[in-house]
Amino acid sequence: METSIFQYGFIVKGLLGAVFASVTAGLAGTYVVSKRMVFLSGGITHASFGGIGIGYFMGINPVVGAAVFGILSALGVEYLSVKQRIREDSAIGILWAFGMAIGIIFIYLTPGYTPNLMSYLFGSILTVSNADIIALGTMSAILILYFGIFYRTILYISFDEVFARTYSSYVDVFKYITTSLIALTIVLNIRMAGVVLVISLLTIPPNIAMLFTRVYFKIVIWSVLAGFVGTATGYVISYYAGIPVGATIIFTLIIIWVLVKTTTLLIMKLSKRRNKVL
Amino acid sequence: MHSLSASYGANIALKDVDFTVNENDFIGVIGPNGGGKTTLLKVILGLLNPVKGKMVFNSELLNGNSIGYLPQISTGDINYPVTVTDIILSGLMIRKGIISRMSLSDKKKANTVIDELGLEGMAKSTLNELSGGQMQRVFLGRAIIGDPRLLLLDEPANFVDTTFENDFYEKLKDLNKRMAILMVSHDVGTISSHIKSFACVNRSLHYHPSHEITNEDLLAYGCPIQLVTHGDVPHTVLKYHK
Numbered sequence: 001m002e003t004s005i006f007q008y009g010f011i012v013k014g015l016l017g018a019v020f021a022s023v024t025a026g027l028a029g030t031y032v033v034s035k036r037m038v039f040l041s042g043g044i045t046h047a048s049f050g051g052i053g054i055g056y057f058m059g060i061n062p063v064v065g066a067a068v069f070g071i072l073s074a075l076g077v078e079y080l081s082v083k084q085r086i087r088e089d090s091a092i093g094i095l096w097a098f099g100m101a102i103g104i105i106f107i108y109l110t111p112g113y114t115p116n117l118m119s120y121l122f123g124s125i126l127t128v129s130n131a132d133i134i135a136l137g138t139m140s141a142i143l144i145l146y147f148g149i150f151y152r153t154i155l156y157i158s159f160d161e162v163f164a165r166t167y168s169s170y171v172d173v174f175k176y177i178t179t180s181l182i183a184l185t186i187v188l189n190i191r192m193a194g195v196v197l198v199i200s201l202l203t204i205p206p207n208i209a210m211l212f213t214r215v216y217f218k219i220v221i222w223s224v225l226a227g228f229v230g231t232a233t234g235y236v237i238s239y240y241a242g243i244p245v246g247a248t249i250i251f252t253l254i255i256i257w258v259l260v261k262t263t264t265l266l267i268m269k270l271s272k273r274r275n276k277v278l
Numbered sequence: 279m280h281s282l283s284a285s286y287g288a289n290i291a292l293k294d295v296d297f298t299v300n301e302n303d304f305i306g307v308i309g310p311n312g313g314g315k316t317t318l319l320k321v322i323l324g325l326l327n328p329v330k331g332k333m334v335f336n337s338e339l340l341n342g343n344s345i346g347y348l349p350q351i352s353t354g355d356i357n358y359p360v361t362v363t364d365i366i367l368s369g370l371m372i373r374k375g376i377i378s379r380m381s382l383s384d385k386k387k388a389n390t391v392i393d394e395l396g397l398e399g400m401a402k403s404t405l406n407e408l409s410g411g412q413m414q415r416v417f418l419g420r421a422i423i424g425d426p427r428l429l430l431l432d433e434p435a436n437f438v439d440t441t442f443e444n445d446f447y448e449k450l451k452d453l454n455k456r457m458a459i460l461m462v463s464h465d466v467g468t469i470s471s472h473i474k475s476f477a478c479v480n481r482s483l484h485y486h487p488s489h490e491i492t493n494e495d496l497l498a499y500g501c502p503i504q505l506v507t508h509g510d511v512p513h514t515v516l517k518y519h520k
Contacts, residue, residue, distance in 0.1 A: 034359055153376045156368045160354035163420070166323050166347050167372035174376075214359045214404045 013133060014235045020136035021189055021201065022227030027143045028185040029202035029227075030209070030220045031178065035158045040077055042199045043092035044183045047073035047099030049195050051187075052120055053106030062120075063132070066190060069099060070183035078179050082172065123194030123246025132191050139188050143181060147220070154178060155216055192231075193246040204253040205230070211260050230256055292317050292328075295483040299428060304454045307462045309479035315462045318479055319430050322460075323347055346426035346457070348417055356405040362416050363388050363401045369420035391419045395449070414446065422453060429453060431461040 032041050048070035055065025073095050081088040107117065119127050147154060157164045157174050164171050186198055193201045209222030234249030241248070292314045299305065307315050320326040323345065346369065354365070366388045367380050392401055395415040405413055421429060431450075450459060461473070476486040 036355070149377055152364075152368070152371070152374075152378045152380070155360060155364070156371060159358045159360050159365070160368070163347070163349060163354065163368070164371075165325060168376070170376055210359065215361055215402070216359045216364075219359055 016133050017128060017192055018228055018231040018235055020140045021192055021231050022224050023140040024136060024143055024185045025189060025201045026205055026220055026224035026227050027147055028182045030206045030223050032182060032202050033206040038203055040092055041186060041202060043096045044070050044074045045186050045195055045198055046096040048187050050099035050102030053103035056110045057106040066187045067184055070187045071180045074179045074183040075176055078175055121194050121196050122244050123192050123197060128191045136188050139185060146181060193249060197246045197250045200250045204257055208257050208260055211264050226256060293482055297483050297485060299458050299460060302454060302458055304459045304474040305477050306473040307460060307477045307479055313480040315479050316432060319432055319462060322430060344427050346421035346429045348421045348431045359404060361402050361404060362397060365416055366391055366419040366423050369423040387423060391423050395419050427457055429457050429459045
């Protein structure tokens with residue numbers, strides 16, 4: 001009896017986790033991929049690992065530490081790129097390694113029980129708490145509201161910042177808010193996919209979506225759907241096969257991308273051949 | 279503009295510029311590279327605050343889309359997943375707030391602009407599916423959808439397809455009936471014959487109201503000059519100034 005209740009809770013948690021992860025990653029991912037910020041997002045992710053280490057060392061929630069590190073590094077890189085004092089890719093590269101170094105140093109300095117590094121690097125559904133699910137759910141709501149209300153403003157600023165400055169004085173404010181929300185999204189998804197793999201959770205679904213459509217709004221919808229299918233399937237497979245969930249989700253998403261890409265290529269070839277025959 | 283100056287740090291780009299844009303004028307802004315032509319546009323657009331002097335707008339110009347702007351083609355990412363219709367609609371953002379919805383009439387207006395610029399059938403395309411000339415038309419559409427009283431053009435001579443260049447100037451001539459145009463050209467030697475007046479910018483600004491030439495002015499070049507052309511080529515010789 002107890003095992004079935006445990007299984008039930010496990011399934012609900014996994015399902016909710018899959019829904020919220022795909023909604024947050026779909027919204028943030030479409031922005032990141034469209035604006036070519038994948039490298040920046042990777043930098044934010046790895047920088048936030050420093051926050052996880054410091055969180056452990058000081059005995060506070062590692063996710064809070066990661067969130068602070070993630071947002072500060074995101075704003076830092078945006079600020080530096082606005083001021084153009086340093087090459088953006090160099091700044092990201094330095095931040096990337098700096099965060100990882102800080103994280104590992106503090107985790108090893110933490111006295112007594114050393115947390116399982118693997119679960120943060122590659123994700124583990126076992127460490128996902130109810131609080132994490134609630135946080136991801138809240139984040140989904142915030143992102144839906146934010147992108148829903150300011151859709152055109154966000155779209156036009158990210159498409160053509162120079163032109164947006166001719167009519168709006170809020171360009172930098174929106175850039176900072178959006179980048180901070182993306183940093184938060186990444187940090188909240190680290191529990192599930194892990195530091196090393198979370199960036200793929202953001203980038204693969206929009207790339208699957210872009211095989212169908214080139215319209216921003218539709219890319220978001222397709223990304224969420226593709227993300228959900230990949231996350232839920234990966235979750236089930238990892239449960240039955242007993243392999244890490246983050247890696248399984250990413251692997252499933254890549255398989256989906258390959259399948260969709262091959263199918264679209266085949267359809268294109270077939271329709272070309274049919275046109276030739278006709 | 280009244281005795282307006284603008285600078286980047288200690289670098290003075292424009293000095294004591296007095297300048298008025300009249301209704302339905304078509305001004306070609308010419309001058310050497312780094313002479314302040316782009317700075318002039320930036321000041322008019324409000325992207326750069328003048329260190330001295332001020333700009334006075336006609337009261338009509340103050341509501342909403344008074345100025346349309348066609349920047350250099352490279353400012354938007356051509357691989358960005360945004361449709362032609364949406365790009366043209368972004369020209370209306372100045373009169374919308376940050377929480378903006380496009381109404382049905384806005385979308386109809388976008389369709390009118392699309393038809394007017396010969397972009398039929400491309401409303402749902404993204405920029406990477408278009409030719410260079412078509413892209414230029416999309417950005418022109420974004421500049422004119424709000425029916426501005428003044429259209430600013432930066433370096434529109436960088437055309438990818440030359441067949442479009444002619445159409446483009448014809449289009450500008452049509453638009454000029456509805457709005458004043460201020461066009462920055464980086465090609466000092468040749469410029470569209472539709473231009474009515476000139477502004478020479480090299481830190482200071484000299485305005486030449488019409489096609490002009492006097493012997494006295496020509497002598498001021500300090501050496502004999504000749505214009506060489508074949509056939510019926512419209513030309514303008516401007517009088518000498520410092």
